[in-house]
Amino acid sequence: LAALKKDQDNRFDLVFIDWKMPGMDGLETSRRIKAMDGIAVKPEIIMITAYDLSELPSEASEASQIGINKHLTKPVTESQLFDVVMDVFGAGGDKSFAFSHDGHKGLISDRSADIKGAKILLVEDNEINQQVAQEILQQMGIEVDIAGDGLQAVKILKKIKYDAVLMDVQMPVMDGYEATRQIRNNLGLVNLPIIAMTANAIIGDRKKSIDAGMFDYVTKPINPVEVLEVLVKWIKPKSRSTSGTDKFNREGFNSDKLPWPDIPRISLTDGMTRLGGNRKLYRKLLSQFCDINIIVRPLLINLAQMLESGSIKCVKQLRVLDSHLSNTKLEKQFQQLRKDVDMFDMDSALGRLKAIASALEISL
C-alpha cells in the first residue's frame, strides 16, 4: 500500500495482490486501494490465491464487490498470467495491440499451443545445458530426444523423423556445422528445420551456421521466450490433437467473441500512450515467470528429492541452479545452501531450499 502512495507520479496500472498476507490481507488492501484519494486512475487489481475461487463463493463475491474480477491461482503459470493480464487491459477497448505486434509474434501462450506435441532432437554435449533445454522444451509440451554430439545426431536422424533440431555448434566428435552438412547432403533432409544454439551472440558463429545450412539460431544460455518464437516460426502447425480449452482460448482471443469482463475501463487514449512501455513490461514479466516456473521450479523439486534421499547428484544439480539464483536477492540463502551441501548436511540444506522456494512462491 505504501508503495502505491509513494509512487503516485510513477503510477501503477496493475497490482498483483496475494490473498493471504500477514497484517492486512489482500481483500482489505484492495478495498483501501480502490478507496484511496489522490490517485487519478485506480489500478486494476488481480488477486493471487492458492485456492480455487469457484469453491469459495462468498469470498469471491466479496472480491467482486470491491471490483476485483480477476484472480490467479498459485502456482502461477506463464500462460495464466498472460491471459489474465490480457483480460484486464484488453477491456480498455483496443485488444489488437498485443496480437498485431509484428504480425507473428503474438500471444506466447497461444503460440505454444501450435507446437505442442512436436518432436525435437536436441543436440548438445553439455549435460547441464541438456537438462535446462530439455526442461524448457518439455514444459512447452514438446517431445525431446537428446544426442550428445553431431555424429550421434546424424545416426539418430537416419532412423527417426523430427519436426526440428536444436543444434549446439561446438561439440566434441562432430560439431554442429559438419553435422548439419551431413544431414542436408548425405541424408537429404533439406527441409528439416535445424536451429543453431550459439554462445553469446557471436556473429561469426551465426553466419557459419547459416552457411552450413541451418535455418535460424538462438543464443545460449537459452531463453524460453526466444526458443519458443524460433520454434513457432519454423515448425509447421499440424492438426495436432489440441485439447478443447486450447481451441476455445485461441478462437476466443482471435475472434473477439470472448466475453470481456465488466470492469472499470481505462481510457483509450491514455491506455494507448502507455502501450509501448507496457508491452516491454509484459515481456519482462513473462520471461521472469518463465524462468521461475519453467526452469527453476523443476530444478528445485528435483533438488529437494535428492536432498531427501541424500543423493550426491545434488552437487551437480546445485551447479545448474547456480546460474539462475546467483545475482538475485536469494543469492545469500543459496550460498548457505551450498555450504550445507559441502558439509553433506542434507537436512539443513533442505530447510534452506524450502525457504528459497517459498520466497519464489513455489510449492515443492
Added chain:
Amino acid sequence: MTSFAEQQKVLIVDDTPENIHILMGILEDQYDLSVAINGEKALKIAAMESSMDLILLDIMMPEMDGYEVCAKLKANRKTATIPVIFVTALTADETEAKGLELGAVDYITKPFNPALVRARVKNHLEMKNYRDKLEEMVREKTNELMITRDVAIELWVR
C-alpha cells in the same frame, strides 16, 4: 538420459565430511552414491522406497554410533537384508567381532586404501546380486510348487 538407473546404490554414513569426500572420490564413478552424516538420516534414507544395495557405516559417530545404527537396520524388515560394511579407525579384533556379531558383512579401516575399498565394495555388491537372484528363483520355484499342489489337490478332490 544416461545409465544412472543401472548403477547399484551405496549409502555412505559418516559424520566427517572429509571421509565422505575421500570415499566419494573412490566410488562415485561406479556407483550411485548417497550420504548421511548421522544415524538418524541414514535410517531414514535406508528405509526409503528405492532402497540401498550396500551401506558403508562409520562406527564412531556422536549421538547414535555405528553399532546402534546397524542394530536398528537389522531390526527393521525393510532394511535387514542390506549388507553393511563398517568403517573404522579401530583395528582391534574385539571391535571387529562385535560388528560382525551385529550382522555386518565386512570391515574397511581408515586411512582408506582405495584399491581395497573398491574391491570390498565390489565383492559384497556382487554377493548381494547373487543373493537377490537366488531369492527370486526360490520365490518362483515356490510359486510353481504351490500351483502344482493346488492342481494336485483339486484333482484328488474330484
